Amino acid sequence: MxxxxxxxxxxxxxxxxxxxxxxxxxxxxxxxxxxxxxxxxxxxxxxxxxxxxxxxxxxxxxxxxxxxxxxxxxxxxxxxxxxxxxxxxxxxxxxxxxxxxxxxxxxxxxxxxxxxxxxxxxxxxxxxxxxxxxxxxxWGNALNPLDDRTISRTHGAWSEFSGQKSFCSGALDSEMLIASAREADTGAFLVAAVPTQRSGISIADDWDNIGQRQTDSGSVTFEKVRVEHHEILADPGPLSTPFACLRPVIAQLILANVYLGISEAAFSSARHYTLHEARPWPPSKVASTGEDPYVLGQFGEFWVSLEAVRLLADRAADQLDAAWSRDTALTGAERGEVALAVASAKVAAARAGLDICTRMFDVAGARATHAALRLDRHWRNLRTHTLHDPLAYKIREIGEWALKHTWPTPSFYS
The missing domain is CATH 1.10.540.10 (Acyl-CoA dehydrogenase/oxidase, N-terminal domain)
Structure with a gap:
């Protein structure tokens, strides 16, 4: 060993x-x-x-x-x-x-x-x-639009944020936070930028999931936190214009590139252990695992799927740059084109990555499961992250375009 x-x-x-x-x-x-x-x-x-x-x-x-x-x-x-x-x-x-x-x-x-x-x-x-x-x-994240436990109450020229937020990636060891709250009277969704060390903000060290274990994605508590008027991002505000609606597109493409990086790491690890540690199965009658036709076939499949994801991710990034350069002149249709490109890249990255991170052990062999290597972290990290929002709904959005030519409806996840 x-x-x-x-x-x-x-x-x-x-x-x-x-x-x-x-x-x-x-x-x-x-x-x-x-x-x-x-x-x-x-x-x-x-x-x-x-x-x-x-x-x-x-x-x-x-x-x-x-x-x-x-x-x-x-x-x-x-x-x-x-x-x-x-x-x-x-x-x-x-x-x-x-x-x-x-x-x-x-x-x-x-x-x-x-x-x-x-x-x-x-x-x-x-x-x-x-x-x-x-x-x-x-900068850390305490936005989580699905968690409505943080409430904002207006006090003249400032607001008070009180409540909790979950899945706050990078909040620990940050200098600034993007935080969200629901306005107590109207239910309006507010987003603000506040210093992490502000009085009343508590960040718990309570992230202990199977993957992405060093993202500090635990919980943040706001206890009567004073948020100044100039710290609230209200003009143009969250998802208020086609240009503002690029925010979720950027988030999704960041995730797609994280997935792709994980997949490339898993491929690299599988390649190394197949060439240097794996032993050929006796019925193969080959001198090394690298000559086994079944192993070669799997590596060919891995490579094709990675190449497809790389091309989709790069194309989406180029389209995002073109949309970003449009600034406030960006149209809803132009934003929709980027959203589709990003959704396609993310779906492909998730599917290819989960396949490679699972099947890498088929080619690398039993020795690659040695605990000290923790090569299972590739699967654990990807499995944890691909649950960020259901892939089925992303595919449905793509299907709406493929069948009806309907652009994805802007939300914090599309």
Missing amino acids: ASIVHSLKTSGLTGAFASPEPEPEQKRRESPLQTAQALAQRFSLTAAERDQLGGTPKVERDALRESGLLALSIPVAYGGIGANWRTTLDAVRVLARADSSLAHVFGFHHLMLATVRLFGMPSQWESWFEQTARHHWF
């Missing part, structure tokens, strides 16, 4: 990122994706151990802060890197190959930045962008 444990550090999962730690001058010359690849190499070395431990990956989150990648999607005019969505999503995918939990919180950080941009006024998001870039802020 010692050779298997050694293989954890030498498998194809980390090989794609193998490079020496860059010197400071080299770091300044790195592209964002090179920076992401260097971080992924570091994160992959401890991913299995940290998966077992759970909790907050504080060291790794600080490494993301120091890398400058938290400003990746922030325009240069506000101190950011100014990357488009294609590059930002590529970085999410690179990180997901090494550690899908860190890719999740990193991707959702950029989703929260997009939220203030899409739902708020320039006088709000410009300052937050500048401070995020300057101070390396991490």
Whole structure:
């Protein structure tokens, strides 16, 4: 078994990122994706151990802060890197190959930045962008539109948020939170950006699920939290215009790229153990598992499904960038085209990923189930995340277009 444990550090999962730690001058010359690849190499070395431990990956989150990648999607005019969505999503995918939990919180950080941009006024998001870039802020999520337990009550020029939110990914160890509440009198859905350390906000360390174990996706409690009027994103507000309705599209495409990164990691692990650890089944009458025609056939199927997902995800990212450039001129039909492209990528990523993460053990063999490797984390992470919203309803939305040419109805999940 010692050779298997050694293989954890030498498998194809980390090989794609193998490079020496860059010197400071080299770091300044790195592209964002090179920076992401260097971080992924570091994160992959401890991913299995940290998966077992759970909790907050504080060291790794600080490494993301120091890398400058938290400003990746922030325009240069506000101190950011100014990357488009294609590059930002590529970085999410690179990180997901090494550690899908860190890719999740990193991707959702950029989703929260997009939220203030899409739902708020320039006088709000410009300052937050500048401070995020300057101070390396991490943004966390406490929005969860399906959890209506947080109530807002108006007190003159400010509002009071009280209640709880579940599935608050990245809330722990963040500087800012995107939070939502229902207005007590009208039931209106409110979204606000507030400092995580504000009095009355309590974040519980209560995330202990089978997968995505270091996303800090537990609960947040708001106890008479004061939310200033200028912190509420009301103009144009949540899902109020076709451009604002890009927010759920971005969320879905982040998830699709996390799924794809997990699937690529599972493929890489399966390939390594098939070539270096698996033993041929006697009836195959071949010298090595890599010559078994049934094994070769499965790897061919894995590759075709991954190639299809990569093309769909990249196409969707390019369409998102085109829609983003339209700004407030974006039409409902243009938004619908992006939503369909993203939905197709997400469905394909979920299906291909669950298949690969399950069947990888058919080709890698029994030795790949050694507990120290924790290769089951690929399936656990993907299975946990693909339950974010039911795939059947995503497929139904696509079917509405395929049969009736009806665009997906904007919601926080489509």
